[in-house]
Amino acid sequence: MARAWFGSFFPEWNLPSRVVLKKEKKGWEEEFEMEKATYARLRPLQGTVIPKFLGELRCDNTRALLLSDIGGVCLATPEGALLEVADFRRMLYQALTAVSQFRILQEDIKLDNFHHIGDKIMVVDLERVSEEPLSDEQLDLGIKYAVDSLAARYEDNQFCFWEDGLITIDT
Structure with a gap:
C-alpha cells in the first residue's frame, strides 16, 4: 500500500x-x-x-x-524460429484466444508482431485490430486463419533460416 x-x-x-x-x-x-x-x-x-x-x-x-520491454525473441528472427510448429501453434492460439475474450482480433498478422518468451507467445503490436464487435464465429474463424497463416509463414522462415545456415535442425 x-x-x-x-x-x-x-x-x-x-x-x-x-x-x-x-x-x-x-x-x-x-x-x-x-x-x-x-x-x-x-x-x-x-x-x-x-x-x-x-x-x-x-x-x-x-x-x-x-x-x-517484454524481452524474448521476435518470431520473424532466426532466434525466434526454433520452436516445434505444434508448440508454436498452441502458444499462438493461446495468445490470440486471450485477446479475443475482449472481442478483439489482431489484424496485422505477421511474425514481427509476436514474441516468444519462455513458454508463451505475446502480442507486441496493437495498431491494427478489429474495430467492430465480432461474433463468436467471426472470432473463431479469425483465430484459426491467423494461426494457420502464421504457422505456414513460420515453417517457411524455419526452412529459409536452415537453408542459409542460420539455424540447425536436430535429427
Missing part, C-alpha cells in the same frame, strides 16, 4: 529497468489512437499476453507510447 501511495507521487521510480518507446508514425494518427484504446481494453492482459502500457509522452515533438 505504501508503494502504491509513493508511486502516485513519484511514478518514474516505479518504472521497469527496461522500457520500449513506440513513436507515432507520420500519418498514422488513427492507428496510434487505436493502439492506446486497445491497451486500455486489454488492461487485464498487460504483462502476460501484451506489454504493459506505462503511459503516453512526447519525444522529439512526436507522441509516443511508453511500454514495458
Whole structure:
C-alpha cells in the first residue's frame, strides 16, 4: 500500500529497468489512437499476453507510447524460429484466444508482431485490430486463419533460416 501511495507521487521510480518507446508514425494518427484504446481494453492482459502500457509522452515533438520491454525473441528472427510448429501453434492460439475474450482480433498478422518468451507467445503490436464487435464465429474463424497463416509463414522462415545456415535442425 505504501508503494502504491509513493508511486502516485513519484511514478518514474516505479518504472521497469527496461522500457520500449513506440513513436507515432507520420500519418498514422488513427492507428496510434487505436493502439492506446486497445491497451486500455486489454488492461487485464498487460504483462502476460501484451506489454504493459506505462503511459503516453512526447519525444522529439512526436507522441509516443511508453511500454514495458517484454524481452524474448521476435518470431520473424532466426532466434525466434526454433520452436516445434505444434508448440508454436498452441502458444499462438493461446495468445490470440486471450485477446479475443475482449472481442478483439489482431489484424496485422505477421511474425514481427509476436514474441516468444519462455513458454508463451505475446502480442507486441496493437495498431491494427478489429474495430467492430465480432461474433463468436467471426472470432473463431479469425483465430484459426491467423494461426494457420502464421504457422505456414513460420515453417517457411524455419526452412529459409536452415537453408542459409542460420539455424540447425536436430535429427
